[in-house]
Amino acid sequence: MDHAYYMNFAIDLAKRGIGQTSPNPAVGAVIVKGGEIVGFGAHLKAGEPHAEVHALNMAGGKAIGATMYVTLEPCSHFGKTPPCSNAIIDKKLHKVVIASVDPNPKVSGEGIRKLKKAGIEVITGVMEEEAKQLNEVFFHYMQYKRPFVTLKTATSLDGKIATATGESKWITGQTAREDSHFYRHHHDGILVGIGTVLADNPSLTTRLPAGGKNPVRIILDHELRTPLDARVVTDGQAATWIIVKASVPEEKRRRFINAGVEIMEFPGSEINVPELLYFLGEKGITSLLVEGGATIHGSFLRDRAVNQVLSYISPKVIGGEKAKPAFGGEGFAHLADALELKIKEVTQIGEDLKMVLVPKRG
Numbered sequence: 231m232d233h234a235y236y237m238n239f240a241i242d243l244a245k246r247g248i249g250q251t252s253p254n255p256a257v258g259a260v261i262v263k264g265g266e267i268v269g270f271g272a273h274l275k276a277g278e279p280h281a282e283v284h285a286l287n288m289a290g291g292k293a294i295g296a297t298m299y300v301t302l303e304p305c306s307h308f309g310k311t312p313p314c315s316n317a318i319i320d321k322k323l324h325k326v327v328i329a330s331v332d333p334n335p336k337v338s339g340e341g342i343r344k345l346k347k348a349g350i351e352v353i354t355g356v357m358e359e360e361a362k363q364l365n366e367v368f369f370h371y372m373q374y375k376r377p378f379v380t381l382k383t384a385t386s387l388d389g390k391i392a393t394a395t396g397e398s399k400w401i402t403g404q405t406a407r408e409d410s411h412f413y414r415h416h417h418d419g420i421l422v423g424i425g426t427v428l429a430d431n432p433s434l435t436t437r438l439p440a441g442g443k444n445p446v447r448i449i450l451d452h453e454l455r456t457p458l459d460a461r462v463v464t465d466g467q468a469a470t471w472i473i474v475k476a477s478v479p480e481e482k483r484r485r486f487i488n489a490g491v492e493i494m495e496f497p498g499s500e501i502n503v504p505e506l507l508y509f510l511g512e513k514g515i516t517s518l519l520v521e522g523g524a525t526i527h528g529s530f531l532r533d534r535a536v537n538q539v540l541s542y543i544s545p546k547v548i549g550g551e552k553a554k555p556a557f558g559g560e561g562f563a564h565l566a567d568a569l570e571l572k573i574k575e576v577t578q579i580g581e582d583l584k585m586v587l588v589p590k591r592g
């Protein structure tokens with residue numbers, strides 16, 4: 231067999247944990263001895279055993295002299311669980327094949343050094359790109375300390391998110407709408423503006439046939455105009471944070487706090503997106519799905535605070551100068567300033583088109 235055969239399995243294991251391991255990376259490990267898979271595992275939840283430990287437990291005594299394939303460099307620091315590099319040395323493995331090294335400058339390369347010092351052969355860079363892609367959120371958050379941002383738009387063919395009379399249900403079909411719930415499952419937070427809350431009374435929960443993790447619902451609502459009987463306040467389905475400005479009176483906030491909502495005061499009045507992202511990063515939001523509406527999207531566009539665009543396009547034409555575009559605000563006066571993206575994925579999904587795009591580097 232070649233290394234990719236087993237590393238593919240480890241990457242596939244890791245993929246299943248994406249979203250639920252946050253703020254930890256998703257990691258997969260496979261242990262092979264004499265051409266036989268003797269153990270495997272994935273990290274499932276922050277604070278629980280790492281992938282390597284699950285795999286070592288399954289392999290038991292067969293781990294001695296075996297080879298481990300792991301998607302991320304084994305940890306070397308005492309976090310919530312003892313270091314995996316120690317466990318691998320204790321179990322006397324012969325070789326460790328690693329896809330990507332740890333991006334955390336504090337620990338990068340430390341695990342590999344310990345393994346080599348203990349006489350274990352280490353190979354790195356096997357399927358490195360795939361493994362990095364897997365944890366793009368983790369690597370981004372580790373480096374910038376603010377959430378990886380996915381802007382989601384659902385528009386008509388002519389780029390509208392609602393008719394001139396405000397109708398928007400539904401522009402895209404059931405299949406596309408359900409697909410967007412996978413992204414809710416994978417993101418720590420979902421952000422909408424007060425305009426969307428007033429227009430749609432959204433629940434912003436993850437409703438997939440097999441369930442899914444609900445993101446924290448983050449409402450940008452400076453004046454606290456969210457109705458007390460809004461779903462995000464009353465349904466108890468997921469955490470709700472409402473971001474207000476300092477001038478909102480205490481007794482008004484009290485009513486929401488009593489309903490279980492977290493009211494967070496954010497300095498400044500205009501939405502300063504980079505500052506908002508640091509603010510959310512400090513609260514442990516490592517990935518943010520921005521569902522709009524146009525004003526919010528306009529601010530994120532203006533500040534180029536976008537790591538991924540998820541665009542669903544319906545083969546409907548709404549027309550009308552007054553019908554709302556996906557991105558509000560001023561927009562860029564010059565084409566040279568437009569946010570340039572690279573298409574990562576284009577698929578038809580139900581009747582609609584789905585595109586996943588990333589900003590062009592540089």
Ligand SMILES: Nc1c(/N=C/[C@@H](O)[C@H](O)[C@H](O)COP(=O)(O)O)[nH]c(=O)[nH]c1=O
Nearest residue numbers: 384398400401402407430432433434435
């Ligand atoms: N109008 C549309 C969308 N609209 C997106 C947001 O404006 C909605 O308020 C939000 O998704 C509602 O969340 P819910 O209550 O949890 O279902 N999004 C879509 O994909 N297609 C649409 O046609």
Ligand SMILES: [Zn+2]
Nearest residue numbers: 280304305314
């Ligand atoms: Zn570990």
